[in-house]
Amino acid sequence: MRYTEVKTVDDLFGPGAPAGTVPTDLEQSTGLERLEILGKMESVDVFDMRPLDASRLGTLSNPVLVRSAGEEQFAGCTGVPADSHNVIWLGMTRERPVERCPECGSVYKMEYVGPQEDHHHDHGHGHGHGWQEPKTMADYVKPEYW
Known part of the structure; x- marks a missing residue:
């Protein structure tokens, strides 16, 4: 096959x-x-394991894109230029696709590339009845900054 x-x-x-x-x-x-x-x-990188673009600082208007076929994706930021600070792991979800590195300020955005008709995607309610995503500092950011 x-x-x-x-x-x-x-x-x-x-x-x-x-x-x-x-x-x-x-x-x-x-x-x-x-x-x-x-x-x-067949020389196809199914999981797109290329490093993220570390040549520039991501901004809200031009974030570093992180492709994901799942509900969530983690990205490790090492600063700009690369390796200017220790790795800081940022978690993004389909509901909250934008994250900013607290060390260097680089902005990352999850770009969902999975199936368009995803029957498992239920806006955060699929983890059991009454489940809520843990609170983070992002919960206190003004909505207009998202």
């Missing part, structure tokens, strides 16, 4: 190894691991 032939979740189950042999990673992998291996075989 090729990466371009994957159409459903069922396509992400490997065939296994012939009896009496040791399986290869491709033969025994399933799910996202199999998708990543199939992609690598």
Whole structure:
């Protein structure tokens, strides 16, 4: 199977190894691991593992974009120029896609690239009845600054 032939979740189950042999990673992998291996075989970086743009300071009008196919994404900021401060991890969600590094002020924005018809996306209420996202300093930022 090729990466371009994957159409459903069922396509992400490997065939296994012939009896009496040791399986290869491709033969025994399933799910996202199999998708990543199939992609690598065709020079496709499925999870876009390139470093973020550290050549400039992100601003509210021109943030550093962080692509994500999931509900949330974490990005590590090391300042501008790169490595000018220790790594500070910033968490972004689909509901709150913008974060600012408290050390250097660089602004990051999560760009959702996942399925447009995402049945799991329910505006933060999918973590159990009554679940609320933990409070952070971002909860006290004026709405017009978002």
